[in-house]
Amino acid sequence: MEFEMDTYKSEIKPTWCPGCGDFAVLRSLQTAVHALQLEPWNVVIVSGIGCSSNLPHFLSTYGFHSIHGRAVPIAEGIKLANPELNVLVTGGDGDGYGIGVGHFIHAMRRNFDITYLVMNNQIYGLTTGQASPTSEMGMKTKSTPIEGVIENPIDPISLALASGATYVARCFSGDVKTMAELVKGGIQHKGFALIDCLSPCVTYNKINTYDFFRERVYDLAKEGHDPSDMKAAFARAIEWPATQRDRIPLGLFYRNPKVPTYEDLEIAFRKGPPVKQPLGVENPDELMAEFL
Amino acid sequence: MFKGEFPTPEDRMGGISMAKNDLALRVGGAAGDGVSSTAESFAKISARSGLHTWTYSSYQSVIRGGHVWTQVRGGLEPLLSHGGDPDVVLCLNQQTMDVHQADVLEGGAIIYDVDGVKPDSTKVRKGVRLLGIPLRKKAQTLSPNALMRNTVALGAAVHLFDMDFRHVESAFKDIWGDKKPEIAEQNLKAAQLGAEAVKAMGGSLQLGLKYSNEPKYLMTGNEAISLGALAAGVKFLAQYPMTPASSILHWMAVHGPKYGVVVKQVEDELAAMNMTVGAGFAGVRAMTATSGGGFSLMVEAIGQAGMTETPLVAILVQRSGPSTGLPTKTEQGDLNLALGAGQGDWPRAILAPRNPEECFRLTAQAFNLAEIYQTPIIVMSDLYLGEGFRTVEKFDFNVPIVRGMMATDGGVGNAKEYKRYQITDSGVSPRALPGTKGFQHVAATDEHMESSELISDVLSGLPEFVEERRKMHEKRMRKLEGLRKDTPPPEMWGSKNADLTLIVWGSTWGAAHEAIREVEAQDGVKVNSLEFPTIFPFHADATQKLLRGVKQSLAVEGNYTGQFSRLLRAETGYKPDHFYGRYDGEPFASRDIADKILEVVA
Numbered sequence: 001m002e003f004e005m006d007t008y009k010s011e012i013k014p015t016w017c018p019g020c021g022d023f024a025v026l027r028s029l030q031t032a033v034h035a036l037q038l039e040p041w042n043v044v045i046v047s048g049i050g051c052s053s054n055l056p057h058f059l060s061t062y063g064f065h066s067i068h069g070r071a072v073p074i075a076e077g078i079k080l081a082n083p084e085l086n087v088l089v090t091g092g093d094g095d096g097y098g099i100g101v102g103h104f105i106h107a108m109r110r111n112f113d114i115t116y117l118v119m120n121n122q123i124y125g126l127t128t129g130q131a132s133p134t135s136e137m138g139m140k141t142k143s144t145p146i147e148g149v150i151e152n153p154i155d156p157i158s159l160a161l162a163s164g165a166t167y168v169a170r171c172f173s174g175d176v177k178t179m180a181e182l183v184k185g186g187i188q189h190k191g192f193a194l195i196d197c198l199s200p201c202v203t204y205n206k207i208n209t210y211d212f213f214r215e216r217v218y219d220l221a222k223e224g225h226d227p228s229d230m231k232a233a234f235a236r237a238i239e240w241p242a243t244q245r246d247r248i249p250l251g252l253f254y255r256n257p258k259v260p261t262y263e264d265l266e267i268a269f270r271k272g273p274p275v276k277q278p279l280g281v282e283n284p285d286e287l288m289a290e291f292l
Numbered sequence: 293m294f295k296g297e298f299p300t301p302e303d304r305m306g307g308i309s310m311a312k313n314d315l316a317l318r319v320g321g322a323a324g325d326g327v328s329s330t331a332e333s334f335a336k337i338s339a340r341s342g343l344h345t346w347t348y349s350s351y352q353s354v355i356r357g358g359h360v361w362t363q364v365r366g367g368l369e370p371l372l373s374h375g376g377d378p379d380v381v382l383c384l385n386q387q388t389m390d391v392h393q394a395d396v397l398e399g400g401a402i403i404y405d406v407d408g409v410k411p412d413s414t415k416v417r418k419g420v421r422l423l424g425i426p427l428r429k430k431a432q433t434l435s436p437n438a439l440m441r442n443t444v445a446l447g448a449a450v451h452l453f454d455m456d457f458r459h460v461e462s463a464f465k466d467i468w469g470d471k472k473p474e475i476a477e478q479n480l481k482a483a484q485l486g487a488e489a490v491k492a493m494g495g496s497l498q499l500g501l502k503y504s505n506e507p508k509y510l511m512t513g514n515e516a517i518s519l520g521a522l523a524a525g526v527k528f529l530a531q532y533p534m535t536p537a538s539s540i541l542h543w544m545a546v547h548g549p550k551y552g553v554v555v556k557q558v559e560d561e562l563a564a565m566n567m568t569v570g571a572g573f574a575g576v577r578a579m580t581a582t583s584g585g586g587f588s589l590m591v592e593a594i595g596q597a598g599m600t601e602t603p604l605v606a607i608l609v610q611r612s613g614p615s616t617g618l619p620t621k622t623e624q625g626d627l628n629l630a631l632g633a634g635q636g637d638w639p640r641a642i643l644a645p646r647n648p649e650e651c652f653r654l655t656a657q658a659f660n661l662a663e664i665y666q667t668p669i670i671v672m673s674d675l676y677l678g679e680g681f682r683t684v685e686k687f688d689f690n691v692p693i694v695r696g697m698m699a700t701d702g703g704v705g706n707a708k709e710y711k712r713y714q715i716t717d718s719g720v721s722p723r724a725l726p727g728t729k730g731f732q733h734v735a736a737t738d739e740h741m742e743s744s745e746l747i748s749d750v751l752s753g754l755p756e757f758v759e760e761r762r763k764m765h766e767k768r769m770r771k772l773e774g775l776r777k778d779t780p781p782p783e784m785w786g787s788k789n790a791d792l793t794l795i796v797w798g799s800t801w802g803a804a805h806e807a808i809r810e811v812e813a814q815d816g817v818k819v820n821s822l823e824f825p826t827i828f829p830f831h832a833d834a835t836q837k838l839l840r841g842v843k844q845s846l847a848v849e850g851n852y853t854g855q856f857s858r859l860l861r862a863e864t865g866y867k868p869d870h871f872y873g874r875y876d877g878e879p880f881a882s883r884d885i886a887d888k889i890l891e892v893v894a
C-alpha cells in the first residue's frame with residue numbers, strides 16, 4: 001500500500017474531551033480513506049462549527065473549517081469548481097440538522113457526490129450543552145432547564161430518504177469497525193451519502209450515553225433489511241425516534257447507485273472540470289455582436 | 293450652450309431652425325401590456341440608427357396591472373441620462389395618457405388608440421399632435437395577437453422620428469429570428485400600418501436628426517458586468533433571484549456554459565455566498581450577485597472569505613430599502629451595509645462603476661484584485677445602472693489576468709514547510725489549491741496560526757498566542773495597503789477653479805455631468821465633480837489633494853443619511869457643505885441637480 005494509516009493523520013492532536021464519540025468518527029474516517037488509498041491532496045473535508053467540526057484539522061487532507069451551518073454549500077461550491085476532488089462534510093447535529101438544515105435538504109435533492117458524516121450527539125457540545133434539533137422530548141438542557149425539550153426531534157434518516165439522498169446509513173461510535181465500513185461505502189457511492197453517526201457527548205448529554213445505545217442498537221443487515229427497498233427503509237427509519245426508543249436500527253438503510261449525480265447532469269462539466277478551463281473569451285466579437 | 297443637449301421648445305418651434313440633437317420616446321401602459329418589449333425594440337432601432345441610446349424603466353413589482361413606463365432617449369452626441377420630457381409618448385392605456393400627456397414637449401406627439409383612450413387637450417402643451425390611431429383594429433387585420441397593436445404604435449413612432457424602417461425589420465428578425473419568420477413578417481406589416489397612419493395624419497415630426505445608421509452596441513449595466521466577468525475568466529456563479537440583480541443570473545445561465553461557467557440558482561443567498569466561497573477556495577474565479585436583501589444574508593459568509601483568505605467577487609445591485617423596500621426602484625442606500633458587512637475587521641475592496649464601460653472594466657479588475665489579495669471584492673451598482681440600456685463602445689476583452697501568488701510558483705519553501713497563512717509584508721500568503729500534492733492545509737474561520745492550526749479554542753489568551761493573534765490579524769489587514777494602490781483613485785471632472793464641486797459616486801455620475809453642462813452653459817457658473825470609482829479602501833491622500841482646490845461642495849447621493857459623505861468625513865475630516873439626497877425611488881434627474889446647484893451658488 002502506498003499510503004500508511006499514519007499518512008492521513010495530521011500533527012495536530014484532537015482537543016475533544018476524553019471519551020468523546022467524535023474520536024471514533026475520526027478513526028473510522030481515517031480507516032476508510034486508508035482502505036480506499038485516497039491521495040490526501042485530492043480529498044477535501046469541509047466542516048462547520050462545533051466540537052465535531054474541528055475534525056478536518058486532525059487529518060492531513062485539504063480542509064475547510066467554515067462557519068456554523070454552512071459546510072454543505074461550501075462543499076457544493078468546491079465540488080462544482082473541481083468535480084475530481086473527493087469531497088466530504090463532517091459536522092454536528094446542530095450544524096447540519098439545525099442551522100444548516102435547509103442546505104442539507106437541497107444538497108440531497110441534488111444528489112451531489114458528497115459524503116456527509118454527522119456526529120449526532122443530540123446536544124450542542126461546543127456551546128456547553130443546549131438543546132439540539134435531535135435532543136429527545138423532555139430532555140433537560142441549559143436552554144430547557146425547567147420542563148425539558150418540548151419539540152419533536154428531527155429524524156435525519158427519514159428526512160434524507162424523503163429528500164433524495166441515495167446512500168443513507170446510521171452508525172454508532174461504540175463500533176468503529178462497522179462505522180468505517182459504512183463510511184467507506186459512502187465514499188465509494190456515487191451520489192449523496194448521509195451517515196448519521198451516534199456519537200455520544202460524554203460531557204453534556206447524560207441521557208444518550210454509550211450504554212444507552214449499547215442496550216438499544218441492532219444491526220439492520222442481521223435482520224435481513226434490503227437497502228435497495230425504499231419503502232422498507234422508511235419503515236425502519238420511523239422506528240426511532242419517531243415511534244419508540246427501545247430499539248435503534250444501525251447500518252445501511254438505503255442505497256441507490258442508479259440515480260444520476262448532480263455532476264453527471266451539469267452542462268458546464270462537458271468541457272471538463274471548471275478549475276482546469278482556460279480563462280477569458282476566445283471570440284469576443286461573437287459575444288459583442290449580440291448587442292449590436 | 294452645450295450643443296443641442298437641452299433644446300428649448302423655441303429651438304424647434306421658432307422660425308430659425310436649430311438642429312435638434314436628440315429624441316426621446318416614452319412608452320407607457322399596464323404591466324403585461326408589452327411596454328418593456330416595445331421600448332426595447334425602439335431602443336434597438338435607435339442604437340442601429342447610430343444614436344447614442346439610454347433607457348430608464350419605471351415599473352412595479354407586479355406581473356399584470358400597475359402603471360409602467362420606459363423612456364428611450366437617443367442622441368447624436370454621447371448621452372448622460374435618460375433625459376427629461378419626451379418628444380413622443382406612446383399610450384397603451386388611459387392611465388398613461390392621464391399621467392404623461394402634459395410632459396410631451398411642444399411640437400411633439402402622443403400616440404394612442406382612439407378606441408378606448410382619450411386625451412385631454414387642455415392639459416397638453418401647445419403644438420402637441422394628438423395622434424389617435426385605431427391601433428387594435430389595424431393590428432387585428434393582421435393577427436388576433438393583442439400585443440400586435442404595440443407594433444402598430446411602434447411603427448408610428450419610428451415614422452414620427454423619420455427613422456429607417458430597415459432597422460425595424462432587423463429588430464424583428466432578432467426577436468423572432470429564423471424560427472418564426474412569418475411572425476416577424478406580420479409585425480413588420482403592422483409597423484408599416486402605423487407609419488402609414490402617421491403619414492395620413494400630417495407626417496413626421498421633422499426633427500431633422502441626421503442618423504448615421506452605423507449601429508452601436510446596446511446593453512444594460514448588468515450585462516456589462518456579466519461580460520466583464522467572462523472576460524476575466526469567471527467559472528462559477530451562484531445566485532438567488534432578486535431584482536435588480538436577477539438579469540445577471542439570466543444572462544449567465546444562457547451564455548455561461550459555453551464558456552465552461554457553472555451557473556446555479558440556489559436555495560438562498562446564504563448558499564449562494566457559501567458556494568461561491570467554496571468555489572473560490574477550490575481555485576476557480578467565482579462570483580455571486582444580489583441586491584441589498586440578499587447581501588444582508590451573505591454578510592457572515594463573506595466575512596468568512598475574508599478570514600479564510602478566499603478570493604471571490606460579489607456584485608451588489610442596489611434597490612430602494614429598507615427591508616423589501618421598493619423592489620423595482622433605484623437607490624444608493626447599501627453603502628453602509630457593504631462597508632460594514634461581517635463581524636470584525638477584514639480586508640475588502642468596494643468598487644462602484646459609474647457606467648456600463650466601468651461595469652465591464654471594474655468587474656474584470658475585481659477578479660484580479662480578489663486573487664492577488666485573496667479576499668472578497670464587492671462591486672456596487674444599482675437598479676438605474678443595472679437595468680437601464682445604454683449604448684457603449686466596443687469592449688476590449690484583452691483584460692489582464694493576474695492570478696496572484698501560488699505556493700507552487702516556487703520560491704516559497706517546499707510543501708513540508710508550507711504555511712497557508714504565512715506572515716508576509718504584503719499580507720498575502722502563497723495560496724495552494726486542493727488537488728496540489730503536498731500543500732494540504734485547512735482553511736480556517738477560527739483565528740489560526742500561520743500553519744492554520746487554531747488558536748481560538750485552547751490557546752487563545754496564552755501570552756504567546758495573544759501575540760500570534762495580533763500578528764495574524766495585522767497580516768490580513770495589511771492587504772488594504774496593496775488594495776488601495778491597485779484600485780482606481782478618485783477623479784475630478786470638469787472645470788478648474790470651479791465655484792462649486794459636486795461629490796458623487798456610482799450611477800449618479802451621468803445626471804451630475806449633465807447638470808454641470810447645463811448650468812455652465814446657461815447660468816455661467818463653474819462647477820466640477822469629484823467622483824469615486826473606488827469606495828474602499830478609501831483613497832484618503834488622493835482625495836485630500838483634490839479637495840484642496842474645492843471652494844464649496846455639494847454631495848449628491850441616492851440615500852437619506854449621506855452614507856458616502858460620512859465615509860468621506862471619517863476618512864478625511866472633510867464635511868461637504870451641502871447635501872442633496874434622493875430616496876424616493878427615482879434616479880437623479882439632471883434638471884433637479886442643476887436646480888440644487890443654482891440654489892447653492894446663489
Ligand SMILES: Cc1ncc(C[n+]2csc(CCOP(=O)(O)OP(=O)(O)O)c2C)c(N)n1
Pocket residue numbers: 049050051052053068091092093094095096119121123124125126127132
Ligand atoms: C451563526 C452562529 N451562531 C451560533 C454560533 C455558536 N455555536 C457554535 S457551535 C454551536 C452548536 C454546536 O452544536 P453541534 O453542531 O451539534 O456540534 P457539537 O459541538 O455538538 O459537536 C453553536 C450554536 C456560531 N458559531 N455561529
Ligand code: SF4
Pocket residue numbers: 015016017019020021022051052121125126200201202203204
Ligand atoms: S463537549 Fe461533548 S462533543 Fe464536545 S468534545 Fe466534549 S464530549 Fe465531545
Ligand SMILES: [Mg+2]
Pocket residue numbers: 050092093094119120121122123124125132
Ligand atoms: Mg451536537
